[in-house]
Amino acid sequence: MIRVESTQEIEINDNLLNMAIHLSYVISKEEKTFPKMEKKEACLEGRNFLEALFSLHPVQYCPTKEIEAFFFEDHTQEEIVEFLQNAKRISPFKIPIAFITEPRDGKLIEYHPLSKSNNELETIFSGILLEKEPTVITPASYLHEIVHSQIDRSRKTITDSNNRGVLSIFLELVFLAERRSQEYLEAIIKEHYQLLNKYINELYDFKYRKKREISKVDYEECSKYIISILRALNLFRKYQENAALRKYILKGIQCIFDKKTTLEQLLKINEVSEKKEIQFLMKL
Numbered sequence: 001m002i003r004v005e006s007t008q009e010i011e012i013n014d015n016l017l018n019m020a021i022h023l024s025y026v027i028s029k030e031e032k033t034f035p036k037m038e039k040k041e042a043c044l045e046g047r048n049f050l051e052a053l054f055s056l057h058p059v060q061y062c063p064t065k066e067i068e069a070f071f072f073e074d075h076t077q078e079e080i081v082e083f084l085q086n087a088k089r090i091s092p093f094k095i096p097i098a099f100i101t102e103p104r105d106g107k108l109i110e111y112h113p114l115s116k117s118n119n120e121l122e123t124i125f126s127g128i129l130l131e132k133e134p135t136v137i138t139p140a141s142y143l144h145e146i147v148h149s150q151i152d153r154s155r156k157t158i159t160d161s162n163n164r165g166v167l168s169i170f171l172e173l174v175f176l177a178e179r180r181s182q183e184y185l186e187a188i189i190k191e192h193y194q195l196l197n198k199y200i201n202e203l204y205d206f207k208y209r210k211k212r213e214i215s216k217v218d219y220e221e222c223s224k225y226i227i228s229i230l231r232a233l234n235l236f237r238k239y240q241e242n243a244a245l246r247k248y249i250l251k252g253i254q255c256i257f258d259k260k261t262t263l264e265q266l267l268k269i270n271e272v273s274e275k276k277e278i279q280f281l282m283k284l
Helices: 014-026 039-053 064-072 077-085 138-152 166-179 182-209 216-239 243-257 263-269 274-281
Strands: 059-061 088-090 097-101 107-111 124-131
Touching (some): 014 182, 014 274, 039 097, 039 138, 107 138, 124 138, 138 166, 166 182, 166 216, 166 243, 182 216, 216 243, 216 274, 243 263
Parallel strands (some): 097 124
Antiparallel strands (some): 059 088
8 A cells, every 4th residue: 555646647559559569679588697696695686785775774673463463353443553653663674575576577565554534654664574495585575565655655755656666776776887787787687677568558558459358556556656667767868977977866765764855855855756767768
């Protein structure tokens, strides 16, 4: 469940469809495999990378079983608020991890407060799921989920839910650019191209060809993924321009984590948009 409303779904127009067709020729047909890595080592590397760049904030934590047991029964709004406020505060790196997912499939388990009248209520986190056989890419997947904890913990970090995945994807790419080979970075970027192609075709099939059934929630989620990926890629290209800009963007991200500004302001100042990324991708 997402706490903020997206301002606009992506428009399935000729530009987007042409980009998807163009990307289908860029995407690698072979699935890339990566060297294996120890679980503890993978998480530690992701943690060290983030701690070298940012001061991260504690998050509210409660085991999934306790959350489910509490909400299994009916409660007043006051009781729910009290339950949320009494959740244990921990370092985001203390959120329990289960290595059970398929390759490159991470997830942060969280409960979002439903009260729109109390913007001070924070999200409760209960676990992180990572791939059951970690690879040299897993540190990027782990930090991806940790960054989500910093964005999702408060309603004050983003105003447009289309942007919910932007910083997690962006910092994955920064990690790969600085700690891995160009080959691995390019492989993950092409994975994002593959996802763009997949989601755009799914929305097109649903909206115009009537070939598949998609719920309103799934349609919105596909739209958000497309926008987040495009904006994250565009921010990453901006980041790569020069050292001064890299420092400025990282400082801006710290301000977002500190709830001193919003992600939308960072994107606007740096002139980041999905339209610019579409134009770039069409030149590949």
